[in-house]
Amino acid sequence: MRIIGSLAALLTLTHLLAAHAGAEPATGLADSAALRATVYGTPPQDIAPLPAVVPLDEIDIALPWARPLPAVLWFDRRLRVWFSAQSKPAPLAIVISGTGDDGNTAKLALLRATLYGAGYHVLTLPSPTNPGFIAAASSTGVAGDLMQDSHDLYAAAHEIIAHLPARVRITDVDVLGYSLGGAQAAVLKSIDSVEHRLRIHRAVMINPPVSLFAAMNRLDELFAISVGPGEEGIDLLYRRLYVRLGNFYRANDQVRIEDTNLLAAAGAVLRTDADFSAAIALTFRIELTNMFYAGDLYAGTGVVTDPRRPPRPGDSTDEVVRRLLVKPFSEYFDQVFVPYYLAHRSGSTRTSLIAESRLDIIADALRTNPDYYAQTNADDLILDRAELDWLRSTLNGRIAVYDHGGHLGNLGDRQQIADMLDMLAGRWAEAGR
Amino acid sequence: MGRGWQVRVIRLAALPTVASASLLTGGCASHDFSIRSLPAETPAAYNAAAIKEFQAMQALGARPASAATQATVGPPLTPADVPSMQTYDPWERMNRFTYRFNARFDEAILRPAADQYRRLPNPVRTGIHNFFSNLSEIVSVVNYCAQLRPAPGVRGLGRFVINSTLGIGGLLDVATQLHIPGAPTGFGATLARWGMHPGPYFVMPILGPSTLRDGFGFLADFGTDYAINPVNLYRGTAGWVLTPLDGVDVRANISFRYYSTGSPFEYDTVRFLYVRRALIEDDALRMWHRSGKGAAQTPAGQ
Numbered sequence: 001m002r003i004i005g006s007l008a009a010l011l012t013l014t015h016l017l018a019a020h021a022g023a024e025p026a027t028g029l030a031d032s033a034a035l036r037a038t039v040y041g042t043p044p045q046d047i048a049p050l051p052a053v054v055p056l057d058e059i060d061i062a063l064p065w066a067r068p069l070p071a072v073l074w075f076d077r078r079l080r081v082w083f084s085a086q087s088k089p090a091p092l093a094i095v096i097s098g099t100g101d102d103g104n105t106a107k108l109a110l111l112r113a114t115l116y117g118a119g120y121h122v123l124t125l126p127s128p129t130n131p132g133f134i135a136a137a138s139s140t141g142v143a144g145d146l147m148q149d150s151h152d153l154y155a156a157a158h159e160i161i162a163h164l165p166a167r168v169r170i171t172d173v174d175v176l177g178y179s180l181g182g183a184q185a186a187v188l189k190s191i192d193s194v195e196h197r198l199r200i201h202r203a204v205m206i207n208p209p210v211s212l213f214a215a216m217n218r219l220d221e222l223f224a225i226s227v228g229p230g231e232e233g234i235d236l237l238y239r240r241l242y243v244r245l246g247n248f249y250r251a252n253d254q255v256r257i258e259d260t261n262l263l264a265a266a267g268a269v270l271r272t273d274a275d276f277s278a279a280i281a282l283t284f285r286i287e288l289t290n291m292f293y294a295g296d297l298y299a300g301t302g303v304v305t306d307p308r309r310p311p312r313p314g315d316s317t318d319e320v321v322r323r324l325l326v327k328p329f330s331e332y333f334d335q336v337f338v339p340y341y342l343a344h345r346s347g348s349t350r351t352s353l354i355a356e357s358r359l360d361i362i363a364d365a366l367r368t369n370p371d372y373y374a375q376t377n378a379d380d381l382i383l384d385r386a387e388l389d390w391l392r393s394t395l396n397g398r399i400a401v402y403d404h405g406g407h408l409g410n411l412g413d414r415q416q417i418a419d420m421l422d423m424l425a426g427r428w429a430e431a432g433r
Numbered sequence: 434m435g436r437g438w439q440v441r442v443i444r445l446a447a448l449p450t451v452a453s454a455s456l457l458t459g460g461c462a463s464h465d466f467s468i469r470s471l472p473a474e475t476p477a478a479y480n481a482a483a484i485k486e487f488q489a490m491q492a493l494g495a496r497p498a499s500a501a502t503q504a505t506v507g508p509p510l511t512p513a514d515v516p517s518m519q520t521y522d523p524w525e526r527m528n529r530f531t532y533r534f535n536a537r538f539d540e541a542i543l544r545p546a547a548d549q550y551r552r553l554p555n556p557v558r559t560g561i562h563n564f565f566s567n568l569s570e571i572v573s574v575v576n577y578c579a580q581l582r583p584a585p586g587v588r589g590l591g592r593f594v595i596n597s598t599l600g601i602g603g604l605l606d607v608a609t610q611l612h613i614p615g616a617p618t619g620f621g622a623t624l625a626r627w628g629m630h631p632g633p634y635f636v637m638p639i640l641g642p643s644t645l646r647d648g649f650g651f652l653a654d655f656g657t658d659y660a661i662n663p664v665n666l667y668r669g670t671a672g673w674v675l676t677p678l679d680g681v682d683v684r685a686n687i688s689f690r691y692y693s694t695g696s697p698f699e700y701d702t703v704r705f706l707y708v709r710r711a712l713i714e715d716d717a718l719r720m721w722h723r724s725g726k727g728a729a730q731t732p733a734g735q
Contacts, residue, residue: 113474
């Protein structure tokens with residue numbers, strides 16, 4: 001089983017490259033520092049104070065509105081979320097993951113620790129774009145619609161909270177999320193202002209996109225620039241990185257790949273801006289393959305799976321992965337997402353669906369309700385200048401914009417956490433910023 | 434080896450039998466809601482360790498960069514040497530079946546057992562871990578001999594003697610504190626050292642991803658371990674406790690969780706990463722022996 005240990009080490013390496021990239025960055029030529037921060041995240045010595053012990057429960061829940069489960073997603077029958085309970089009555093913080101991520105990422109663990117330390121019960125949820133969520137909690141199976149996905153998330157959160165043991169006493173409910181989860185957190189609150197089932201008090205968006213569609217397209221562009229088109233692009237990137245890793249191990253006499261060497265290995269593999277861009281773009285593309293596959297399967301669009309011959313768990317997926325890796329978000333949008341919503345939402349057009357992927361759908365609430373907050377970075381890869389300005393003016397001062405950090409590259413640092421806790425507690429305005 | 438060896442395999446097989454039974458009787462039952470307490474997280478200690486590691490890495494900071502540009506052992510790898518992205522997996526259907534079984538077994542038996550085990554106080558777990566590591570030292574020594582690498586072999590033997598005596602039967606890893614770090618090896622590496630290629634990808638029941646060569650290597654080590662076990666630990670009734678405990682200890686130290694990302698392509702991802710890792714390690718091992726350094730020293734960083 002030593003074998004699996006080394007494997008886990010390697011998975012950690014990809015996580016190091018992937019989890020830190022996390023989501024949907026990039027405006028073509030982002031600056032070096034932003035790219036590196038996005039990939040590496042906050043250095044451990046800059047992390048906010050953390051509690052010694054955080055209790056943790058794993059919750060699995062079957063949701064009645066889930067679509068019939070395809071055989072190949074047998075392991076995703078129940079939605080899996082994580083919960084940390086205070087022993088006394090306390091406010092609940094619901095935290096939503098970023099694009100493609102599950103409900104227990106390193107970023108979520110960091111937020112959980114700081115929130116628990118500040119006295120919250122903490123519930124962490126996967127992104128509605130995560131295949132586990134799509135299978136177990138999506139009412140459509142086709143992820144990517146800001147409002148619909150948030151409705152599913154809202155219903156799931158309500159169901160989970162209703163099932164919590166009686167000893168958990170909740171005094172207030174706040175919601176936050178990072179990246180795409182940030183935008184969904186705000187939408188969740190706006191849904192709640194109509195439905196009143198969760199009684200959400202405040203919402204904090206951490207590095208949210210303003211336009212989902214635009215952010216995704218920027219990633220496609222980044223992929224095109226840093227990896228190149230088609231299978232050759234991916235093959236060249238693979239060879240480049242393999243050669244570097246191979247030579248690193250040759251030069252260092254390290255005949256076993258273990259945890260301790262991973263940071264050094266990552267440093268040897270990723271060197272130029274193009275490498276960091278490629279790591280970010282590829283990470284996102286890999287998340288997209290999952291979402292694309294699930295959407296295609298549920299909507300029966302037949303792009304990579306034949307709706308008349310549903311795939312079986314024993315089937316090889318080599319060919320499917322090869323084909324999906326070269327497909328950008330735009331193909332998902334035009335071949336799966338748009339056809340599905342045109343058929344299921346009357347009066348929709350491609351243009352209206354793009355418009356509905358913007359935070360504008362809740363602009364009035366963001367503008368007038370003082371309980372919405374945001375944190376972002378001036379060099380966040382998923383925003384352009386106009387979008388950042390839109391956030392500033394719409395939130396009217398209820399936003400902290402840090403100079404550096406790229407996309408989520410400062411998540412968990414002392415300033416970000418202190419501000420986040422101030423916002424959640426309603427102390428932000430009083431702080432006189 | 435003879436019959437006793439078979440008994441040990443049967444003992445290990447007892448686990449999947451129990452597992453299959455429990456899977457049939459309850460593991461797959463459709464509960465609509467379940468809440469399960471996990472071992473508490475310790476973020477402060479975790480981050481403190483990360484800081485230490487980060488600083489150690491920064492101290493080494495200059496090295497990887499220069500190493501990457503300096504002459505490697507032998508000619509450096511070039512893009513033309515890189516194996517195809519596709520993995521040789523002629524037994525894919527069977528492998529996928531085993532992978533699914535492993536995922537279920539892990540969820541139902543191994544991981545919950547490891548979670549319980551992780552609730553034990555840290556010194557107790559470290560003691561158990563050291564104990565089993567110390568026993569496996571013998572296998573490493575045998576394999577270093579078979580690899581014709583006396584230096585690490587002698588070090589391994591030294592570690593075993595020191596830890597078995599000063600370390601109270603292996604409960605304490607005194608040797609590492611005396612700056613004699615462990616460098617475990619196995620029969621898979623021995624075969625690789627003599628030029629055998631990894632062969633097809635092979636998912637072992639319970640143990641997970643491997644290749645034909647390394648799977649065979651594992652079985653051989655398992656047998657060796659049993660055959661020359663010095664204090665007869667695995668033979669008596671204690672074997673029924675120790676073999677599973679060894680497995681649980683190993684599992685508790687691995688953070689991997691099956692299907693944690695929910696991805697439909699996990700099998701592909703794991704196979705890709707596992708085989709690339711094996712190929713890169715093989716390549717480094719081969720180069721290193723070719724350069725003649727293999728017999729002289731233990732690999733750095735171990």
